[in-house]
Amino acid sequence: MSKVYSTQELIEILAQERRSCMNGQRLNLAASVSGNPVIDRFLKPEGIQKFSAYNDFKAAVHSYQRQHQVSGIIWCELTMKGKTLRYPAIDEQLAALDSDLKILKAAKADLLEFWYTGIQGMDLYLSINFGKDYQKIMPNDVKEVAQKTEWANLYEYKNYNFWEIILQLGWGKPEEASYKRGWPKSGSEYIHAVNPGKCPIC
Template sequence: MTYTTKELIQILDRELCASWKGERVLLSANERFQDPVLSMALGQDKISKVYAYREFREQVHQYQRTHQVSGLVWREFQFQGKSLRFPELHNQLVAVPTDKEVLRAAKGSVLAFWQQATQGMQFWLVGKQLVRITAEEIARLAKGTEWAEVEAAQNELYLGLCWGNPAECHYQRAYPDSGCDRAIAAKTEPRSLKLIGSW
């Protein structure tokens, strides 16, 4: 019997707890960690815990690929009384090829939710600086992306228009192969910018 996504998440959670309790040790961790200053600061114990978990997680990722176990979880999302259920990649798993199809299939419902939830709001494109844009410009950007995701902070709604590798799309180093254009909808100028760069 193949493990499910939910079971793999539970297994990873247990393993992370066991690693941090010191129940998992990777004896060769210091050989892999090549920064002597950080090695002294962190100590072998912490380095061993991190590498023990990383190696276990890599084995889980290989299991996912071999058995084609999805890395997606379904998120229930609410913003100002409106609800959306959409898929997103779990932060400890990898996407398998069929996951991209699921993300692509959900793009329309995420964009429809965005349009409905942002009626009467103003829009900004996130970059080095916020740039005011229109709903039409967001729609044009959306056409060139593979999937969409949303996040919220109080009275602001964030839209991610993503492409490439779902596990790397939020990292600047992956651009231009993978990426995520981000837009903010707010009644007035955005205030909750703490989420920018973290999702």
């Protein structure tokens, strides 16, 4: 019986393939520019071929995951105000199995409770216009969004004088939820928590 690659091995394989594609070692020669002369003068054919080659490989890995039931879940940890949460998320290059979605949905309530506790006193902003703008919101607004979504994820950005916690509230497939790629079946809203008087930068 042939070996089945683990989640971590697939992550490493994808990272290696991505490097190869970006270095021009893998090209999809069948990939062409858009056909729109205005767009095409800004896009280099080699760049499209690199991007297409990696996307084709990633789609094959996603198919492999489904065929062999290899989870896309990675376990993350975040500490806020002295409390640490260990929570599941889908690796950004992998796909979610149906069983993964059940795990994400089961973790949503604990993740939200941890987030609400950790962001007390912070200003909240909803990402709008594909992340180009932000609208200030209140905690009750977040609860309304949370009720309409299926799963959640957290991201943290901090340096010596800035701290931002991003709550992703999503539905459908996580691998299609960012940037409205799978809209309307999959999608997500992003809530940015920042210290009072600060604005989101992520």
